[in-house]
Amino acid sequence: MTTAETPGASTDILSIANIPVLWVLAIGVFGAIILQSVIYMRAARKAGPAADISQTELKQAFRAGGVAAIGPSLAVVLVSIALMTLFGTPAVLVRIGLVGSAATESASASLAATTMGATLGGPGYNQGVFAVAFMAMSMSGAMWMISTLILTPILRRGDSKLRRVNPALMAIVPAAALIGAFASLGIAELGKTPVHIITVIVSALVMGICLALAKKFDVAWLREWGLGISILVGLFVAYAAHTSGMAA
Numbered sequence: 001m002t003t004a005e006t007p008g009a010s011t012d013i014l015s016i017a018n019i020p021v022l023w024v025l026a027i028g029v030f031g032a033i034i035l036q037s038v039i040y041m042r043a044a045r046k047a048g049p050a051a052d053i054s055q056t057e058l059k060q061a062f063r064a065g066g067v068a069a070i071g072p073s074l075a076v077v078l079v080s081i082a083l084m085t086l087f088g089t090p091a092v093l094v095r096i097g098l099v100g101s102a103a104t105e106s107a108s109a110s111l112a113a114t115t116m117g118a119t120l121g122g123p124g125y126n127q128g129v130f131a132v133a134f135m136a137m138s139m140s141g142a143m144w145m146i147s148t149l150i151l152t153p154i155l156r157r158g159d160s161k162l163r164r165v166n167p168a169l170m171a172i173v174p175a176a177a178l179i180g181a182f183a184s185l186g187i188a189e190l191g192k193t194p195v196h197i198i199t200v201i202v203s204a205l206v207m208g209i210c211l212a213l214a215k216k217f218d219v220a221w222l223r224e225w226g227l228g229i230s231i232l233v234g235l236f237v238a239y240a241a242h243t244s245g246m247a248a
Helices: 020-047 055-087 089-098 102-115 127-165 169-190 194-217 220-243
Strands: none
Touching (some): 020 055, 020 089, 055 089, 055 220, 102 127, 127 169, 169 194, 194 220
16 A cells, blocks of 8 residues: 655656746746837837937947847856756746846755755755745745836936936946946956956956957947857856866
């Protein structure tokens, strides 16, 4: 005589991770993202003339943004492939599609699994732990979205006040924020392994060369593709250095 298995104790994660309702939700999320992108692009085209931005400049901006997104997206895709064995395809698509931070999603899921005495993909990782981890990931993403809804109007009011006090200041602050953000991310990677150091240095050099060549020869497309090229070269260098044993 056999006893029924405790609900949620099965380790067959993919049997519930790929249920149809999750696929429907994943498709809905990407549908909302595509619709939102179309709305923003149409709004930018309508508002362009009022800001003295030509349609040609808008097309260049759209193209530059699309190209610049290729490199970072590759890193997210590579991590997503690894996460699919843990969470299934729909869950990964929904979470990465909304937030885009594989590290944040993995950290939320890992904390949730730890509270239940399990590890992601390891001992004790069953359907019950998967459900809790997935809920933790969803709650984490929800807080990002709610914070954006709450803080955006507040920041907009602050932006308007600063523009009235000193219009030139708002031209400096966004650029300084971006430089600071990327600099902090880059510096944080330097102290890990020699591979990280080499990757950051090579990527910075490639980006600098691309910008210098674009300026010297007036090649607009090279300026647009510079970030994507530097990231791809950085990935190749990181892979080559890692396989050569430098990570140790």
